[in-house]
Structures are given as C-alpha cells and as structure tokens.
Amino acid sequence: PVTNLREKEVPTAITPAVSKVTEKIPTDQVAQFAPKLRRVAYIWSPQLIDLCNLLPRVLHRASRVHTLIESYGLLTYGPITVLPPIEGGKEHLLTFHSQEYVDLLEFLNEEEDSEKWMEKKEEFGISCDCPSFPRIFEVAKMIVGASLTGVQALTSKEYQVAINWTGGWHHSRRDEAAGFCYVNDIVISLLKLTESFKRVLYIDLDLHHGDAVQDAFAHTSRIMTVSFHKYSPGFYPGTGSVEDVGYGRGRYHCVNVPLEDGITDVVFYTVVKRVMFEVQKAYQPSAVVIQCGADCLVGDPMNSFNLTLKGIGNCVDFILRWNLPTLLLGGGGYHTPNTARCWTQLTAVALGVRLKSEIPDHQFFLEYGPDYQLEITPSNRPDLNTKDCLRTTVQTVFRRVRLVFQVLSIGNWMLVQ
Numbered sequence: 094p095v096t097n098l099r100e101k102e103v104p105t106a107i108t109p110a111v112s113k114v115t116e117k118i119p120t121d122q123v124a125q126f127a128p129k130l131r132r133v134a135y136i137w138s139p140q141l142i143d144l145c146n147l148l149p150r151v152l153h154r155a156s157r158v159h160t161l162i163e164s165y166g167l168l169t170y171g172p173i174t175v176l177p178p179i180e181g182g183k184e185h186l187l188t189f190h191s192q193e194y195v196d197l198l199e200f201l202n203e204e205e206d207s208e209k210w211m212e213k214k215e216e217f218g219i220s221c222d223c224p225s226f227p228r229i230f231e232v233a234k235m236i237v238g239a240s241l242t243g244v245q246a247l248t249s250k251e252y253q254v255a256i257n258w259t260g261g262w263h264h265s266r267r268d269e270a271a272g273f274c275y276v277n278d279i280v281i282s283l284l285k286l287t288e289s290f291k292r293v294l295y296i297d298l299d300l301h302h303g304d305a306v307q308d309a310f311a312h313t314s315r316i317m318t319v320s321f322h323k324y325s326p327g328f329y330p331g332t333g334s335v336e337d338v339g340y341g342r343g344r345y346h347c348v349n350v351p352l353e354d355g356i357t358d359v360v361f362y363t364v365v366k367r368v369m370f371e372v373q374k375a376y377q378p379s380a381v382v383i384q385c386g387a388d389c390l391v392g393d394p395m396n397s398f399n400l401t402l403k404g405i406g407n408c409v410d411f412i413l414r415w416n417l418p419t420l421l422l423g424g425g426g427y428h429t430p431n432t433a434r435c436w437t438q439l440t441a442v443a444l445g446v447r448l449k450s451e452i453p454d455h456q457f458f459l460e461y462g463p464d465y466q467l468e469i470t471p472s473n474r475p476d477l478n479t480k481d482c483l484r485t486t487v488q489t490v491f492r493r494v495r496l497v498f499q500v501l502s503i504g505n506w507m508l509v510q
C-alpha cells in the first residue's frame with residue numbers, strides 16, 4: 094500500500110505538541126502550557142546496533158527499534174542529539190562485576206569450548222537462560238559504554254534526558270548472568286550517577302522484578318529503587334513482594350509493588366502515579382533512571398499484563414515532568430514490533446511530540462502488519478488485580494515511603510546540628 098508514495102507525499106510524521114499549543118496563546122502565557130522543552134541525548138552508533146542485534150533472546154530487535162524511531166523523523170527533530178557510545182572497557186564492568194566473571198566473558202568472546210571453562214560457565218550463570226554467543230564480551234562492553242554515555246550526557250548538564258534502548262539488563266549479578274542479562278549496565282550507571290547526584294531514584298517498569306539492581310543497593314540510602322512487576326507463585330525471579338524493603342541503612346529505600354496478570358493502562362498508571370508522587374515527595378531525588386522493559390505490553394509472549402503504549406507512556410511522562418536529569422533504558426520486550434512501537438513512543442514523550450498513527454514506510458514496515466498502526470489494542474482478558482488488594486498494597490507502600498521521609502529529614506537535621 095505504501096509503495097506508490099513518492100518522497101514529497103511522505104507525511105512529516107511529527108506534529109510537535111508545542112507548536113499546536115503556542116499558536117493560540119499569547120506568548121507571555123505559553124510557559125505554563127508547553128512541556129518544558131528538553132534537550133534529549135539519544136545514544137546510538139551502527140556498531141552498537143550490530144552488536145546488540147546478536148543478543149539471542151532479542152535477535153535483531155535493536156535494529157527494529159532504532160529504524161522505527163528514525164523513520165518517524167525523531168532523530169532530526171530539534172532538541173535531540175545523537176551521541177555515539179564511548180568504548181566500554183573492562184574497567185567499567187569491574188565497577189560492579191567480579192574479575193573472574195569478566196575474565197569468563199572475555200574468554201567466551203572467542204567462543205572456543207575448552208574443558209577448563211565448561212563447568213565454570215554453569216557456575217557463572219551462562220546456561221540455557223543466558224546462552225553464550227560469539228562476541229558476547231564486545232556486546233557487554235558496548236551496552237555498558239552506551240549507558241555510561243547517557244550518564245555522562247546528564248552529568249554534563251547539557252541534556253535533561255538521555256536514552257539507551259539497548260540497556261536495562263536488571264537481573265545480572267556481580268558474578269553471574271541471570272534472566273538473560275549478561276552485564277548490569279543499570280547498576281554501573283547508578284554508581285556513576287551517585288558521583289554527581291546526591292540522591293538517585295531507580296524505577297523499574299519491566300514485567301519482571303528488578304532484583305539485582307535492588308540487591309546491589311539494598312544497604313544504602315544513596316539510591317532508592319522502586320519496582321512495579323508481576324509477582325505470583327513460580328513467576329521469575331520470585332522476589333519483590335511488598336514486604337521486601339531493604340536492610341540497615343537501606344531500609345525502606347527499596348519499594349516493591351507486586352501486581353497480578355491482566356492489569357490495564359488506567360489501573361497501572363493510577364498505581365504508578367500515586368506511588369511515585371509519594372516517593373518523590375519523601376525522597377526528593379536529584380536524578381532518575383527508568384528501566385522501560387516492554388514485556389509488560391499486551392501481545393508480548395510473556396502474556397501477562399494488558400498494557401499499551403498509552404499506559405507506559407503516561408507513566409514515563411509523569412516522571413519526566415519532574416524535570417530531573419533522567420536516563421531512559423530498555424530491557425525486556427519479546428514481541429519485537431510492539432517493543433519498537435513502545436520505545437518510539439517513549440522517545441516522542443521525552444521530546445514532547447505526538448506521532449502519527451500510520452507507521453511510516455521504512456525497511457521493516459511489513460513487520461508492523463496487519464494494521465501498520467503505532468497504537469496497540471488491549472485484550473479483553475480479566476484484570477486479576479482487585480481494588481482491595483491494590484489499595485492494601487499502595488497503603489502499605491505509603492506507610493513505608495513516609496518513613497523514608499523521616500529518615501531523610503532526620504539525616505538533614507543531624508547535618509544541621
């Protein structure tokens with residue numbers, strides 16, 4: 094249907110919300126309406142995409158995401174700057190991972206099977222969940238380099254938002270691959286951010302609990318982790334109950350919001366908005382990292398939540414309106430076209446622009462059939478989250494988050510004494 098479109102007919106895919114708003118309102122009043130125009134850093138290079146296309150569980154996903162974003166013209170839109178990732182090195186991985194684990198990844202890069210490392214692989218989580226593959230070490234360094242480039246963009250104060258859709262691997266542990274995550278670019282980025290920002294907030298919107306990120310910072314109040322995820326018997330990773338609050342100095346600096354299958358946009362957004370409003374009030378973060386895993390969307394093979402681009406888009410928009418330096422990362426997402434739709438929409442949300450529903454013609458256009466639309470439709474599966482159960486969970490979270498506020502104010506009080 095699109096083959097007969099000539100160049101000049103291709104519609105400009107972007108209708109900047111800002112221009113619509115400002116044309117009717119006297120300029121002196123426009124400030125209150127237009128979302129603060131943000132400078133956005135989009136981390137990308139051909140090598141980053143080529144390497145991330147090799148990830149076994151999300152083969153060729155990286156190129157679909159990037160190409161759809163490019164096809165909407167978002168990368169040539171004023172406030173966005175494309176930044177190539179710095180070359181991630183061993184030293185970056187070693188800020189979180191053990192020497193032995195990093196050495197194993199380096200050895201596996203050449204994919205030579207030797208007896209010595211065979212049993213080691215199992216010990217370090219390289220198994221069926223996280224299969225080894227050629228260039229695994231180059232991929233790991235590149236992903237970490239890309240997320241750290243995003244951190245650098247924020248600490249430079251030249252950008253309010255930094256985006257790395259190839260990052261977000263929240264299950265990887267210090268010395269073990271897990272849940273299909275080989276390196277934890279999130280922990281490495283959060284550690285770097287605390288060098289420039291006093292209190293950093295981590296928000297995990299992926300279907301799965303952000304367990305390894307939470308555990309890495311469970312003993313400190315310098316980072317607060319908040320995870321919204323499916324929590325039900327036998328569902329991976331099995332952690333993240335509302336009782337899971339962190340330990341010692343980190344007590345109450347871990348917030349977990351366990352959810353059941355079938356949750357819809359309105360219910361999810363209401364819960365996220367309420368919890369995040371309290372967290373922002375109590376913790377007063379100075380920088381934010383959001384893991385935007387798209388396996389929470391309707392149509393994902395995980396077949397769990399019933400969210401669309403609207404639900405997750407409103408959540409990210411709500412947090413971006415705090416106008417804090419924010420790093421957006423990817424993560425799960427196993428329906429590749431829907432994941433590309435989701436992260437294209439979130440890129441547009443960061444830029445404050447609305448996108449046309451028609452998927453623009455581009456190299457992978459035919460993968461967006463049968464409707465070739467940006468929006469996805471929720472299913473009519475039941476929402477297993479009852480009002481009572483959600484209210485109890487949110488009230489429990491409120492009580493604990495207010496304790497964070499007390500800890501914070503006592504901390505400030507002691508500083509003043």
Ligand SMILES: O=C(CCc1ccccc1NC(=O)c1cccc(C(F)(F)F)c1)NO
Binds near residue numbers: 427
């Ligand atoms: O998405 C994840 C990891 C999901 C995971 C955890 C533990 C072991 C394996 C996995 N990954 C999958 O189950 C998986 C990955 C890709 C595709 C699929 C599919 F079968 F649903 F398509 C399933 N974390 O945010």
Ligand SMILES: [Zn+2]
Binds near residue numbers: 386
């Ligand atoms: Zn996931």
